[in-house]
Amino acid sequence: MVPRMKIDALVVGAGPVGLTMAAELARYGLSVRIIDKAPQPTDKSKALVLWSRTLELMDRMGCTASFVAAGFKAPGASVSAGGQQLAHLSLGEVASPYPYALMIPQSDTERLLTQHLQSLGITPERTVELMHFSDSADGVVSTLRHADGREESVESSWLLGCDGAHSTVRHQLGLEFQxxxxxxxxxxxxxxxxxxxxxxxxxxxxxxxxxxxxxxxxxxxxxxxxxxxxxxxxxxxxxxxxxxxxxxxxxxxxxxxxxxxxxxxxxxxxxxRKVADYRAGRVFLAGDAAHVHSPAGGQGMNTGMQDACNLAWKLALVSRGLCAPTPLLESYSLERSAVGDQVLKGAGRMTTIATMRGGLQQSIRNHVASLVFGLPPVRHAMADALTELSIGYPDSPLSVRGSSAHAGPQAGRRAPIREGEAPVGAGDTPRFALFAKADDRTAALLAKYPNLVEPRVREPFEPGGIWLVRPDGYVAAAAATADGDAISSFLAMVSAR
Ligand SMILES: Cc1cc2nc3c(=O)[nH]c(=O)nc-3n(C[C@H](O)[C@H](O)[C@H](O)COP(=O)(O)OP(=O)(O)OC[C@H]3O[C@@H](n4cnc5c(N)ncnc54)[C@H](O)[C@@H]3O)c2cc1C
CATH class of the missing domain: 3.30.70.2450 (Alpha-Beta Plaits)
Known part of the structure; x- marks a missing residue:
């Protein structure tokens, strides 16, 4: 077999995570193929909910409206025992343009994601199975088998294993699903x-x-x-x-x-179960291929789609030669594996509490729940965790703090979304956005990094601060205005030298 023309990315698996990954890479101009061994998409409702943070990320993708039109808005959740309400969690107050749980069967999510992907010129190739691959410093060569038994060799710069809980990619990498x-x-x-x-x-x-x-x-x-x-x-x-x-x-x-x-x-x-590392060289895992857990909290598919949103802009900037592979690509596994650990722990805890047995334990549980959920700060924290708005990367190598204190969002946190403002990272170029008072220094930064930073400075989140926000809407660097070197140091660290 002679390898064909090299493409940027081969996405294995056309579930919700692979579709998101392919759409994000295609939006940013990479040449992409997406394959799935199954003859057709699922017709099952499986993952039912899209949470606020996923909908916000889909705004950047340019496809939230069709999901909101197709879904059902659940305003909150309640927990009861013996006919008595112990807790009520309202999502109406979360600080997001989407203050609800959008209920939509996974089959519809996949259908709408496929339509979005097709609008970018890419159609999933079905009954095409990844058999094996070899990874080298220059690229990945994969062997695919078509429905008629024909084998094809594909060379790509990156291989994205979005192939679900029984992932071929994970098995071949020999990664333990602990x-x-x-x-x-x-x-x-x-x-x-x-x-x-x-x-x-x-x-x-x-x-x-x-x-x-x-x-x-x-x-x-x-x-x-x-x-x-x-x-x-x-x-x-x-x-x-x-x-x-x-x-x-x-x-x-x-x-x-x-x-x-x-x-x-x-x-x-x-x-x-979860793998410890989501990356091996030019091969990445995302979604159920990297983590599976209890459906309590409905986080599985959302976490996987957010894996894709985290990785795609990094791969795009590296592929375009605008950023160095380190630290951008290394940060993917560090950031998303930490989120995977939190999701596993949270979903496991919810499951243990819900399935507790024994009259005494259950009555203690019910009593404690009604006390704890009576506290507004607990309810707010719970709502922010469920909607995935509290996800952040404060310990990432990509989160840089200035030396002086400042008000407003800190490095690694989700940047607030202001009504009527275009999402950072929308469009066909993954650019960082500068939120600051425009002055000579911000003008110099824009002039130095025209391909990495949006051409217009946005209003700061608070007076006296300066922020650089990543294409996926998290704060990369935050500093007091007087300490603006944090921003230029960050850009120098990530840009291709
Ligand atoms: C019964 C059930 C109920 C669930 N309920 C919920 C819920 O309420 N909330 C929630 O968040 N999650 C739920 N989930 C989990 C949710 O469905 C998954 O998290 C989600 O599907 C993961 O998406 P994915 O794209 O990572 O993987 P998948 O959807 O599994 O997609 C992987 C794709 O890869 C393809 N593939 C595999 N190997 C290869 C290969 N070698 N070559 C080519 N293609 C390949 C497969 O055919 C498949 O289409 C449920 C799952 C099940 C089964």
Missing amino acids: GNTLNSDWVLADVHLSGVPNAAQVNVMWHSDGVLVIFPITESRFRVIADVEKPPGETHRADPTMEEIQAVLDRRGPGGIQASEPIWLAAFRINE
Whole structure:
């Protein structure tokens, strides 16, 4: 086989993460192919929620509006036990243009992402499987197998393993998927329900038997999830019947909820696993290929899509020769692996609390929950964590602080989004943005880095400070105005020498 013309990036996997990755790389002008071994996309609702931070990142991609039009806005969530509300979490006050959970089945998310990708001139190639690859200092050569058995050799500068929990790329790299499978069995039903109280919100019901969660998908369609006992003698739990789902709703719910018109009934177990390093040379992992965890909190797909948004602009700047590979590409795994660890821990904790057994433990849990969730700061912190607005990279080598104190967002934190302002990183060039009072020094910075920094200085977040914001909307460098060298040091550190 003779390798064909070299492309910039080969994306393996056309799930939500691969589609996001391919769209972001294509938007920034890289030559991209995206392949998937499956003949068609999923028709299942799997990951149901897009959180505020993901929607904000999709604004830069230029595709949020179609998702908001197709989705259902859930204003919050409540936790109850024995018919009594223990906690209510409202998302209406989070500081985002998207103060809600956007409920949308994964099948629709993939359809809309595919349309967005096609608007950039790229169509996922289906029934094309990555068999193996070899990575060298100059590029990656991958062997693909087509549906008719034909093999093809593709040379690319980068290989992006977005190929899910059973990732071929991860296996071939020999990376350990550290973690375990939880010893609990779950059932899931995508059904129509009537009689759900406060139907627009996510309802979590703690019961002595276990947990029942009801998520809205549309006004009449819902996702039901419950942990259940395995029938004696079975090693793997069979998919539930409608009778079993109705029985769980009757026993653990408030009464009067009627299920009908099943769309998808499934049993599943929870895996909590992650690789330590998301990068090996020119090969990167993102999404379920790098981390899987409990669906509690609905963070899985969102975390994966944000992996893609984190990496794409870095690869684009390095591929265009505008930035040096170090530290930009090294920062990907450092930043996203730390987020993956937090998500695993948070989702694991929520699962442990929800599935607690024993009357005494459960009543202590319920009492503590109603006390803790009664505190507004706890509710705000929880809302910021769920919506992923609190994600940041303060310990990244790409987060540079000036030496003097200043008000406003700190290095590594998400930059505030101001109404009516174009998102940083939108358009076809990944540029940093300078937020400062325009003066001779900012003019000199713009003149020195015309390809790296937007040509116009934006209004500062607070008087007396200067900020450089990354193309993915996080603060790269922040300093008091008098200490503006932090900005030029950062640009000198990342730019190609
Ligand atoms: C039953 C169920 C319920 C879930 N519920 C939720 C939820 O409520 N909230 C949530 O956030 N997440 C949920 N998830 C998880 C969510 O679906 C995943 O996090 C998400 O799909 C990950 O996206 P991905 O693109 O990384 O991987 P995937 O969606 O798995 O996509 C990977 C793609 O790679 C392709 N592929 C694999 N190997 C190769 C190869 N060698 N060559 C070519 N192509 C290949 C596969 O065909 C696949 O299409 C659920 C998952 C399941 C199964």
